[in-house]
Amino acid sequence: MINDVKPVTENSHWKYVDDFNLGEIRLISTPSSLQRDLNHLDNWATENHMLLNPKKCMAMHFSFVRAPIQPPVLTLAGQTLKTTTQARLLGLHIRSNLKWDDQVDVMVSKSSKRLVVISRLRRSGVPIADLNTIYCGYIRPLLEYAAPCWASALTQRQSAALERVQRRACRLMMGRQFVSYTAALQHIGLERLSTRRQKLCTDFALRVERSPRFSTWLPPTRGQQHGRQLRNSARYQQPTGTNRYLTSAIPAMIKSLNEL
Template structure:
């Protein structure tokens, strides 16, 4: 498929989902994009795996985006401002408020189910139900949509706060005290830990992701810290500044060499716990 696609384009495939990305700034870029769509259509028809053009859409990113109309065969592709990609809502502004609200609603619905069906709400029961039915919604693909705006953080945090209030013996306590009693961290702290663990997985090739596609190694390692320090690139917009590969750098670089050199993922997680993550 990729042999006929322009060199500036990127094709991503997962199961029956295909995404084509291309930088578009000139008329030639627009032509290249349409040509690439045509090549995808020809490939699909050749292999009898035709795309449903009515379900395909175009999303434009950037402040100077070119709003051009594209076609797949005779069908004009609709333009969309928000699309779900593997369970994550992606908007053309790259803001995550919709995703945060959606996952928070799922968590609250799960809490409502628990409240209606469990009259006896001991500490152990509520914790197990929260971790198995509620928190997965707040954790799913978090590296892709971790919020940086306070209003979005609060939306996620309130779900855990409501969950801890389901336990009668501690519901009168402050949120911080309830977390301490339950040996839980804030969701924000949990996201930080998740970022660091994901970085370890990538840097150690546990996940099949080339680290160079996400991270930039620091030119100067210095004598303090560890031997796998990363560098931040300049960010003009907050969208880039708080992207996973940028926001994790500071916490990753703070880790001691003993943690970085952990032989297994389990050992690494244990080291993080000792360090307060």
């Protein structure tokens, strides 16, 4: 029902089933055009006999300038949108400071609660191989959900928090046989989560590179820029900028592809 809704400006928009998001990148000196798109969205809903619920809509602002600026006041259907510093988008917990504390906390909490399944099955005499299958299919995916979005920006503390969940799972699976985390990984046949995340992100970057639709996320290769086939023609120009930017998803993808 929302396939034909789109902004009237050049702003980006993303749709998934009944979830609709508008985004704009602008200079401080440039006025916001989001209100124009919100007005258009309101008119579209009226024309299609649909009712918007502004109480379920929020505005989030990302700004890292030294002198804080007042974000624009946005309204929808005559009501002012609530401004938030954190939001949940398709299961991904995003903060306005682009840190992943909320995402890691949620993944650790959810996966830790599921470890009780391993504990109960272990006491029932289920073999380690079967416990590992349950862990890999029922618990580990919670620790790796949407990893290409956040893995490159994890802090050491956040990475260790995720790893501790798998360490607990190994201890529960092996019981008294558990001696050390490294030995348990070898015995069970698991990899460290940090190693798996690196592989997951590299595989995702390769799929993006080969995709006719999403390859535009990446910049032109050096060969495409200067038109000559040299030894490094297939490599991308490595982005420069702040550490926050360089550890974000797209620059991290470029770095992974260049290191292959």
